[in-house]
Amino acid sequence: MGASFVIADFNDDVSIGNDLLIIFTDLDGTLLEPENYRFDAAESLLVSLKTQQVPVIPVTSKTRLEVEHLRQILSSTDPFVVENGSAVMVEPHDNRFLIPATHSVAPDSELASYQLLQLGCSYAQARQGLQAVATQLGTTLQGFADLGEAEVERLTGLLPNDVKRARAREFSEPFVTPRHIPPDHVKEVVAGQGFRVVLGDRFSHLIGPHAGKGHAVRALTQHFQSPASEPVTTIGLGNSPNDREMLEAVDVPIIVPGRNGPHPGLLGKDWAIAPFPGAKGWAEAITSVLEVGAVMAQRPSS
Numbered sequence: 001m002g003a004s005f006v007i008a009d010f011n012d013d014v015s016i017g018n019d020l021l022i023i024f025t026d027l028d029g030t031l032l033e034p035e036n037y038r039f040d041a042a043e044s045l046l047v048s049l050k051t052q053q054v055p056v057i058p059v060t061s062k063t064r065l066e067v068e069h070l071r072q073i074l075s076s077t078d079p080f081v082v083e084n085g086s087a088v089m090v091e092p093h094d095n096r097f098l099i100p101a102t103h104s105v106a107p108d109s110e111l112a113s114y115q116l117l118q119l120g121c122s123y124a125q126a127r128q129g130l131q132a133v134a135t136q137l138g139t140t141l142q143g144f145a146d147l148g149e150a151e152v153e154r155l156t157g158l159l160p161n162d163v164k165r166a167r168a169r170e171f172s173e174p175f176v177t178p179r180h181i182p183p184d185h186v187k188e189v190v191a192g193q194g195f196r197v198v199l200g201d202r203f204s205h206l207i208g209p210h211a212g213k214g215h216a217v218r219a220l221t222q223h224f225q226s227p228a229s230e231p232v233t234t235i236g237l238g239n240s241p242n243d244r245e246m247l248e249a250v251d252v253p254i255i256v257p258g259r260n261g262p263h264p265g266l267l268g269k270d271w272a273i274a275p276f277p278g279a280k281g282w283a284e285a286i287t288s289v290l291e292v293g294a295v296m297a298q299r300p301s302s
């Protein structure tokens with residue numbers, strides 16, 4: 001199957017002009033290459049966005065410890081969203097965003113070093129929820145806590161230190177997707193127990209009822225302190241169906257394709273598609289938004 005390249009305008013009513021920009025981005029397979037987690041092709045653009053004070057906000061299923069580790073590598077001090085939209089974290093002195101202090105965090109908690117907006121539940125609640133869902137489904141659900149480090153390492157292919165960070169859950173529990181149960185039934189039972197589930201091919205995530213990548217993006221956008229009330233345009237980039245809610249919540253949604261094209265689960269919305277997979281596509285799509293107000297999109301020719 002060949003592919004043609006066209007310029008895809010985003011929504012007609014979006015004109016970025018001199019708007020302030022906020023970029024929300026998934027990490028794995030979007031900003032980071034799917035195979036090796038590298039982002040070389042986006043590095044110079046990230047530096048330039050930082051100089052221009054454009055926030056580049058990771059929105060990911062990863063934990064705080066995982067994102068903190070990546071932020072060091074990315075030299076980022078921008079806000080970030082963890083555990084599938086369970087919590088938004090902003091540096092205390094980042095006055096581009098002002099998060100009302102509605103959550104009491106123990107002063108000795110590592111969370112106390114951020115402006116925190118918690119949308120999801122506690123980890124203990126997620127664990128209890130998973131147990132209740134398993135009981136009602138009449139099956140065993142294996143969460144990260146049940147699997148243990150060695151098993152998570154085997155199933156994910158992560159290195160031991162990365163496994164430790166991935167297992168340091170604060171708001172949600174990943175579990176092995178029960179493939180023998182229809183997804184709609186899992187969702188129904190989860191909702192009945194007062195939770196949400198983000199279903200994936202291998203792992204799914206049990207999150208609190210008010211968590212979600214879309215909720216987090218909307219909340220963070222609301223708390224953006226636009227100087228002199230200048231208009232704001234939000235850009236979102238993602239590569240898989242768990243990014244759909246985030247892409248629906250932004251002004252300029254961009255799909256970053258995989259090696260075999262865009263994920264079928266994201267098609268049907270007429271969203272722009274970056275011209276390459278991973279960091280290269282990420283950087284080119286944003287550059288064309290900045291330069292020409294449109295995305296060089298790849299559209300399957302058949």
Ligand SMILES: [Mg+2]
Nearest residue numbers: 026028029239
């Ligand atoms: Mg991804």
